[in-house]
Amino acid sequence: MTASSWRTPLRLLKCRLRQSLKEMRRGYGPQYAQQQAPINSSRFNHLWSQCQTPIKQRSSANNLHQNRLINMSLAAQFVDGLILQPQQIFGFWRRIPQPTIQNGFRAGPMLIRGQLTTDAGGGLCQISTTLFGAFLAGNLEILERSNHSVDTYGDDRFFTLGQDAAVVYGYKDLVVRNLHPVPLQLRLQIDQAQLTATASLWGPTPISDTISLNSEVIQSLPAPPDGIPGWRVRTQRWVQPPESPKILTYQTEDTYHPYPL
DSSP: OOHHHHHHHHHHHHHHHHHHHHHHHHTOGGGBOOOBOOTTOTTOOEEEEEEEEEOOOOSSOHHHHHHHHHHHHHHHHTTTTEEEOTTOEEEHHHHSOOOOTTTTOOEEEEEETTEEEEEETTTHHHHHHHHHHHHHHTTOEEEEOOOOSBOTTGGGOSSOTTOOOOOBTTTBOOEEEOOSSSOEEEEEEEETTTTEEEEEEEESSOOOSEEEEEEEEEEEEOOOTTSBOEEEEEEEEEEEOTTSOOEEEEEEEEEEBOBOO
């Protein structure tokens, strides 16, 4: 057996072990949501929040773009229709299997250690970012989330700075909790014709609070020669219950490091 033939299985095994240890340390166990229901159920007919992102072709290789669409559509199958009961938790890697060829994922463009490359599961960070946008706008409790380390696409990015969610199996996850007194249904659709990803939360009753989000650049980080600048961004979420003052329910500061091209 050559060195290259055993390195990949060993790396995947290490990632699985790391992910299992992370979940054990969290101790959420039975709190994770597991039930998926048809999205046309009349039980959840009130839109609470929605986030839609454009799916852009990042590579000149058409097969990589198609692989990315396949990866995103496969991930959506594990999420679309998920019911989040009060106090239940959504974990990205709890729902979506390890992104390997054996699990049906294909090689697509992704960011690894600040460098653009290709690997199985390319495109999943757009899924997590789109979900995060819906979770933010729906006032779910954010338990774990990481921003991307660099802003590689600049003005051509598909998300608002400060409102992205990077996921790396065994390392970076997206975990949220439903603190509302009613169950919510999570929906996720990938439109391969219109090239959009749409995540939404639906409730059995209309949402009563007014939710506002604001992300602002608080510092620009100089770009290296012929590179892309970095940013420090503050994101806040304010919630205003009926006839009550606003409440700050989420605040974070993210750093996107300068990126040499």
